[in-house]
Amino acid sequence: MFRGYLSMRAVALGRGPLVAAGFLCVLILATLVPRPAGARTIGYEEALGRLSDRSFRVKAAAIEAIATGGDERARSLLEGLLKGEVFYRKSDRRILYARKSQTGYRIRDASNGADLGEVGKREIKKVGLNNRLRRQLRGALAGMALNDPDPRVRRAAVREMMGDGKAAVRLRARLPLEQDEGVRADLGLAIALDDLHAATANTRLAAIATLGASLEPEVHNRLAAMAEADPDPAVTAAARAALFGIELRRTLNAWAETLFFGLSLGSVLVLAAIGLAITFGVMGVINMAHGELVMLGAYTTYLVQQAMPDAIGYSLLVAVPAAFVVSGLFGVAIERLVIRFLYGRPLETLLATFGISLMLQQLVRTTISAQNVAVENPAWMSGSLRINPALALTYNRLYIFLFAILVFLGLLLILKRTTLGLQVRAVSQNRAMARAMGIRSARVDMLTFGLGAGTAGVAGVALSQLTNVGPNMGQAYIIDSFMVVVFGGVGNLWGTFIGGLTLGIANKFMEPWAGAVLAKILVLIFIILFIQRRPRGLFPQRGRAVE
Amino acid sequence: MGVSRVLKGDRGGQLLLAVLALAAVLVPLLNLAVPASSPWHLSTYTVTLLGKYLTYALLAVAVDLVWGYLGILSLGHGAFFALGGYAMGMYLMRQIGERGVYGHPELPDFMVFLDWSELPWFWHGFDLFWFAALMALLAPGLLAFLFGYLAFRSRVTGVYFSIMTQALTYALMLAFFRNEMGFGGNNGLTDFKDILGFDLQGDGTRIGLFLASALALALAYLACRYLVQSRLGRVAVAIRDAESRTRSIGYRVEWAKLFVFTCSAMLAGLAGALYVPQVGIINPGEFSPLNSIELVIWVAIGGRATLYGAVVGAILVNYAKTTFTGVMPEAWLFALGGLFVLVTLFLPQGIAGLFARFRRSPPRPTEVGV
Secondary structure: OHHHHHHHHHHHHOOOOHHHHOHHHHHHHHHHOOOOOOOOOOOHHHHHHHOOOOOHHHHHHHHHHHHHOOOOOHHHHHHHHHHOOEEEEOOOOOEEEEEEOOOOEEEEEOOOOOEEEEEOHHHEEEOOOOHHHHHHHHHHHHHHHHOOOOHHHHHHHHHHHOOOHHHHHHHHHHHHHOOOHHHHHHHHHHHHHHHOOOOOHHHHHHHHHHHOOOOOHHHHHHHHHHHHHOOOHHHHHHHHHHHHHHHHHHHHHHHHHHHHHHHHHHHHHHHHHHHHHHHHHHOOOOOOOHHHHHHHHHHHHHHHHHHOOOOHHHHHHHHHHHHHHHHHHHHHHHHHHOHHHHOOOHHHHHHHHHHHHHHHHHHHHHHOOOOOEOOOOOHHHOOEEEEEOOEEEEHHHHHHHHHHHHHHHHHHHHHHHOHHHHHHHHHHHOHHHHHHOOOOHHHHHHHHHHHHHHHHHHHHHHHHOOOOEOOOHHHHHHHHHHHHHHHHOOOOHHHHHHHHHHHHHHHHHHHHHHOHHHHHHHHHHHHHHHHHHOOOOOOOOOOOOOO | OOHHHHOOOOHHHHHHHHHHHHHHHHHHHHHHHOOOOOOOOOOHHHHHHHHHHHHHHHHHHHHHHHHHHHOOOOOOHHHHHHHHHHHHHHHHHHHHHHHOOOOOOOOOHHHHHOOOOOOOHHHOOOOOHHHHHHHHHHHHHHHHHHHHHHHHHOOOOHHHHHHHHHHHHHHHHHHHHOHHHOOOHHHOEEOOOEEOOEEOOOHHHHHHHHHHHHHHHHHHHHHHHHHHHOHHHHHHHHHHHOHHHHHHHOOOHHHHHHHHHHHHHHHHHHHHHHHHHHHOEEOHHHHOHHHHHHHHHHHHHHOOOOOHHHHHHHHHHHHHHHHHHHHOHHHHHHHHHHHHHHHHHHOOOHHHHHHHHHHOOOOOOOOOOO
């Protein structure tokens, strides 16, 4: 506290009898305030030379001078020292960076970076450190990071030092100088954490008030400790209250995260099922090969990435239309060759398409591989969006959720706003009448099936980013997809969308207390019972013949 | 009502029972009496294989009963089969006694491995054969009754029913994969030693199991035949062809369906109970939806609504599977998938229908409905 106060004073004064303010103040201020020429400090080169001294005290002074000197070479030198890469040449005591090579050591001048060739092991000697020096080096490096021009580096440094009592002084000194809002907030937090140790209860109370707004795990741990052990009852009460608030917000955030996971799983279900909602829901065709069409889409992604290994970032953009075309063409072929002859016999269609699904699986096994293939994630799909310390959303799930909405809206648009959509709906409602009005129903059937199959392929592209891509991946989705369509109500895209998201969320909310497998079983049982109550799903189609 | 009356006009059935009777005499003779060096000798491996086919055939008859005569395509009969198998497996597990790896007198190995201290309540009684046999029938029967009651009452029919049964067997598979269920989890039940005191590996026991399977198939066939010829059977066909009309006439459609469905599930359970001692293992894989669909194709290939067609289909497809997977495993899925497509497209009446057309005998019921 005392030192912190002093250093703040010192900053306020700008320049003056700084040296008296002590070792740390020098360290901080020297980098901030232009040093008056001729001060009692040594230059970088000189300090560098002293590193070869045998005395640790001399070395400590030299490191001190280098750290505070503001030279741009200082950082890599200090890091090199810590890593044990800094040596000196015995002949002329010149400081070097040295890396082990095959014959001996490859050396580089530490002052100007000039390559000095290779030397034998005997000719150089490492700059020796002890633990005190190492500590000093680490502190100096952190202090330098704290003054880095890049706010992200500063922020990372603050987080690194959070909860470290010794570093707190440095943080306090930085606070009044800091301009960046985010770094200021973190600084305030770190200082408040340190204030929890303060002798006066009022300071501790103020710190607790500041910390109550934070979700950092470190804050939670410290407050929990205080709520138990602080001598002042007012402080323990405040800590408990703050803790309660933090835990409440943590719970809310945990729910938000579960909701996000649920939406993510739901969007996967929607993607897998939405093509089925067209073939099964609109056309009434049970396509058991639907999962395999999804699989073909995922494999198309794989093949596209194989074809353009240098542009993985764009591969998905190419894969989406490619998968649509590949799966769509397979779908059209299936419709023309098999399903066409089985209209009106849904159970036979089920069996025939199941046979097709077996053949497609074996086709992939024979032509590509029986093992799973590795589909890469583009860089923009990885990483996560950090909302607060307790909640981070991964980008891949976020994008797939948005993608699912996009696909859904696209299909809705096709069915509601295009001529093809109009014809599809006409044929599904009354085939004979539609034909009488001049709609070529066979062609519409083919195109509809192709559309559903193509959508399955597009879903495969998205799934390839989340799960393993292998010959069996289709089977994993087929039952879930049917469940979603039946649950949502056959013949209704909205039903599939809402149904898929609902099931995804329900599944994820049950998982914490039931476990993943049991949650899935419970969802299945729920659907089985739900269908008994409402055989036509969440959003039944009205005006259909009873049987 | 004698056997002759039940089989009247059923040439396929008569032939089937004759072949079964012949097999019941010849197989033990060729296995036990003919020396191993003779080309006529039937290895115990083959006997077991044949016995396995017979249990599959029994399962196929159960499926044909609901699909062929009731028009209900169940994609969950594998679940009933597996439940029956598990009941028998539990009995066989309890018979191991102290001969397990851990040598616990009461707990099966996997429970010792999971650190369980006592037998879960649902394992009690399975040390008695009659209890296990009863459960092999009752467990699938009860499940089918409950499921059917809910589904038929709310008139879940056609494709919806098929998908629901598929979900049922899928859910059961996931459940049985869990160790906490107390059925051995992933590994299932295995390492059986003996049944009713007879060594399971012994030739005599294998023959006995084969004979039991043949007898069960013959009796089940007669029972099903009796059922479909009864009034109830004719109502079932009426339901298959025109459900609302049958309901309007005044038949209690739901109860008729429920009865036949439950009977079929119990037959499937019986098949499972005979299957497990012969193959020596039961695991959750038996619940996989793929299995249930596969057995539907046996019936489709053999010919629906004939009963004997189901037997022919089951044996033929499984024989082909054994041969194919042994010689060229790559091709099996192509062949099976192709069979699905070709049979549904070109052979809607299956092999039985082919025979019927070939011999120009009076056609079997051709309106097979959905």
